[in-house]
Amino acid sequence: MEWQPVRKTRTFEEVLAQIERRIAEDGLTAGDRLPGERQLAGQLHVSRASVREALRVLETLGVVSSQAGRGPDAGAVLISRPESALADLLRLHLGTASLSLDEVIDTRLMIEQWAVLHAHPGHAPAALDAMAAALERMEAAATPQEFVDHDVAFHLGVAMLSGNRLLAATMRALRQTIHAFSVAAVERAGQTGLLMADHRRIHELVAAGDGPAAARAVTEHLARAYPPAPDGPPEA
Amino acid sequence: MEWQPVRKTRTFEEVLAQIERRIAEDGLTAGDRLPGERQLAGQLHVSRASVREALRVLETLGVVSSQAGRGPDAGAVLISRPESALADLLRLHLGTASLSLDEVIDTRLMIEQWAVLHAHPGHAPAALDAMAAALERMEAAATPQEFVDHDVAFHLGVAMLSGNRLLAATMRALRQTIHAFSVAAVERAGQTGLLMADHRRIHELVAAGDGPAAARAVTEHLARAYPPAPDGPPEA
DNA sequence: ACCATAATATGGTCTGACCATACTCGGAAA
DNA sequence: TTTCCGAGTATGGTCAGACCATATTATGGT
Numbered sequence: 001m002e003w004q005p006v007r008k009t010r011t012f013e014e015v016l017a018q019i020e021r022r023i024a025e026d027g028l029t030a031g032d033r034l035p036g037e038r039q040l041a042g043q044l045h046v047s048r049a050s051v052r053e054a055l056r057v058l059e060t061l062g063v064v065s066s067q068a069g070r071g072p073d074a075g076a077v078l079i080s081r082p083e084s085a086l087a088d089l090l091r092l093h094l095g096t097a098s099l100s101l102d103e104v105i106d107t108r109l110m111i112e113q114w115a116v117l118h119a120h121p122g123h124a125p126a127a128l129d130a131m132a133a134a135l136e137r138m139e140a141a142a143t144p145q146e147f148v149d150h151d152v153a154f155h156l157g158v159a160m161l162s163g164n165r166l167l168a169a170t171m172r173a174l175r176q177t178i179h180a181f182s183v184a185a186v187e188r189a190g191q192t193g194l195l196m197a198d199h200r201r202i203h204e205l206v207a208a209g210d211g212p213a214a215a216r217a218v219t220e221h222l223a224r225a226y227p228p229a230p231d232g233p234p235e236a
Numbered sequence: 237m238e239w240q241p242v243r244k245t246r247t248f249e250e251v252l253a254q255i256e257r258r259i260a261e262d263g264l265t266a267g268d269r270l271p272g273e274r275q276l277a278g279q280l281h282v283s284r285a286s287v288r289e290a291l292r293v294l295e296t297l298g299v300v301s302s303q304a305g306r307g308p309d310a311g312a313v314l315i316s317r318p319e320s321a322l323a324d325l326l327r328l329h330l331g332t333a334s335l336s337l338d339e340v341i342d343t344r345l346m347i348e349q350w351a352v353l354h355a356h357p358g359h360a361p362a363a364l365d366a367m368a369a370a371l372e373r374m375e376a377a378a379t380p381q382e383f384v385d386h387d388v389a390f391h392l393g394v395a396m397l398s399g400n401r402l403l404a405a406t407m408r409a410l411r412q413t414i415h416a417f418s419v420a421a422v423e424r425a426g427q428t429g430l431l432m433a434d435h436r437r438i439h440e441l442v443a444a445g446d447g448p449a450a451a452r453a454v455t456e457h458l459a460r461a462y463p464p465a466p467d468g469p470p471e472a
Numbered sequence: 473a474c475c476a477t478a479a480t481a482t483g484g485t486c487t488g489a490c491c492a493t494a495c496t497c498g499g500a501a502a
Numbered sequence: 503t504t505t506c507c508g509a510g511t512a513t514g515g516t517c518a519g520a521c522c523a524t525a526t527t528a529t530g531g532t
Binding site for chain 3: 272273274288302303304312
Binding site for chain 2: 514515516517518523524525
């Protein structure tokens with residue numbers, strides 16, 4: 001038998017847990033501030049260095065953002081833009097090579113099909129509203145950038161139809177990548193009329209509760225928005 | 237007009253970049269070691285604290301793992317087990333409430349159904365092998381813990397059928413959560429005979445290339461493995 | 473040859489200090 | 503009175519040096 005090394009927890013991990021707990025219990029949200037480093041260190045009876053290591057972890061996790069020289073109110077700010085951190089994470093995990101377009105699109109297709117087929121009565125209305133709002137803004141968009149901004153919001157709304165936060169989180173995690181791909185696609189396509197028609201159709205079908213038809217519409221839409229995959233597998 | 241504050245890079249970020257560069261240039265892989273903290277600090281002419289903050293970031297990203305007291309050969313080890321970091325990320329992003337069982341199971345179901353329906357001829361053989369190996373080990377498992385270890389490996393194999401690394405990465409990200417849930421489920425169920433029969437059936441159907449039937453089998457399996465959801469939505 | 477002990481190097485932590493920045497507030501100038 | 507400028511002050515960022523517990527390696531005695 002082999003002895004397991006007891007895995008003594010390092011103090012910054014304890015600090016991390018306490019901060020997380022505090023965020024949860026106090027219901028802190030984006031924009032709220034944590035106590036200053038010295039204050040935290042004092043309250044938790046640890047050194048400032050340990051507090052800083054914990055804050056560094058929270059920062060790479062995309063939870064807080066620190067800024068020097070802020071006034072007496074002070075401390076790390078809670079943020080809520082985890083996408084980039086998650087994207088970095090994925091990039092690092094998958095090795096040097098970044099995700100292929102196919103992989104991202106397939107995943108998108110999977111999530112959106114699932115979402116429209118499993119729209120949850122309790123969550124769908126809010127998602128439908130978000131989709132409708134995104135549609136309006138898309139119409140008024142002047143630049144491809146702007147159009148894609150709202151396009152992403154629309155598809156995020158689709159992902160939220162089922163009320164499954166994990167799906168929405170995954171979609172948000174892919175936001176950056178999707179955005180980059182999409183701007184290129186829209187600029188290549190030039191006109192957005194067909195895409196908008198697809199969007200409206202999807203929205204209508206979901207609103208009418210016709211999941212299967214919506215799923216087909218989603219499939220067609222993604223096929224139209226992104227080149228039909230020339231062929232030839234990327235890897236040997 | 238407002239001036240952007242030039243965002244002076246903090247020294248630990250510079251350290252981070254240098255370490256990443258070094259890893260890439262020297263072609264370091266899992267198991268290789270970085271120089272010790274003091275040595276790194278000396279070479280880069282920064283304090284040990286800055287080096288440690290950088291290492292903490294790399295640790296959060298799942299790139300390295302530090303361990304105290306190792307001999308003169310030294311430093312942080314390169315690893316390739318990003319799952320826990322990703323899991324933490326997701327947990328934090330989704331707010332104070334952790335994911336519900338339903339959300340995790342639904343996502344699993346979505347991924348596995350998609351995977352068996354879109355098995356990629358180039359990637360499926362390797363995944364099938366992994367599934368078969370996991371099956372054998374599951375039979376020999378003595379404890380629920382052990383059984384679940386290989387069960388998770390089996391389902392990870394399922395997720396890899398399509399060759400989409402994003403799906404596999406997501407499944408890996410959920411590994412910890414699934415593992416915890418599954419141990420409880422297996423202990424509750426007591427006997428694993430039915431589950432093993434499901435596993436074998438899924439493997440056979442995929443091997444035979446019958447995606448639709450495999451998808452149905454996956455659905456049945458997950459329904460059997462996890463209680464049929466009493467009812468009553470968790471949130472108001 | 474073998475095993476227990478000492479030496480050594482490492483990560484983990486703490487203390488106390490200094491810097492540059494950003495806010496606050498009081499007093500001088502309008 | 504109002505406006506604006508400057509000192510004061512608290513913050514995050516960084517550093518140097520120290521101590522501890524642990525893990526590896528040498529050492530030395532049996």
